[in-house]
Amino acid sequence: MSSCESGLSNPSTSHVFLTQPQKKAKTTTDLTVTQEQDMASWLEVNDLIYNKKLNAYNDFRKKDALWESNAADMDKDVDILKTWYRSIRTRFTRLMQLW
Numbered sequence: 001m002s003s004c005e006s007g008l009s010n011p012s013t014s015h016v017f018l019t020q021p022q023k024k025a026k027t028t029t030d031l032t033v034t035q036e037q038d039m040a041s042w043l044e045v046n047d048l049i050y051n052k053k054l055n056a057y058n059d060f061r062k063k064d065a066l067w068e069s070n071a072a073d074m075d076k077d078v079d080i081l082k083t084w085y086r087s088i089r090t091r092f093t094r095l096m097q098l099w
Contacts, residue, residue, distance in 0.1 A: 031084055035074060039084065042070055050089070 031039065043049060046066050048056040056062055071078040 030080070031076070035076075036084070038074065039070075039081065043085070046070075049085075 048054045048059070049063060049066065051057060067078050067081060071081055074081070
């Protein structure tokens with residue numbers, strides 16, 4: 001089959017049709033129960049992470065510094081902690097929609 005028959009008449013643009021979008025690698029949230037409880041306690045104290053009513057909510061540098069500090073304290077990667085948080089928040093929101 002020639003390139004014209006396959007619908008790929010211009011070889012320079014054939015890569016557009018042949019490549020598939022890259023999938024993001026999953027970040028595992030390998031937190032123990034104790035670490036999850038520590039995260040919950042940390043979030044209670046640091047409500048600027050989720051409380052939009054606070055002026056500091058929009059201070060991304062401050063929030064990033066909090067995440068970095070907590071990740072260092074827990075000896076975890078920041079992405080793992082943020083992924084865990086988003087996952088818990090999503091689950092909670094979906095459960096609340098059922099009520």
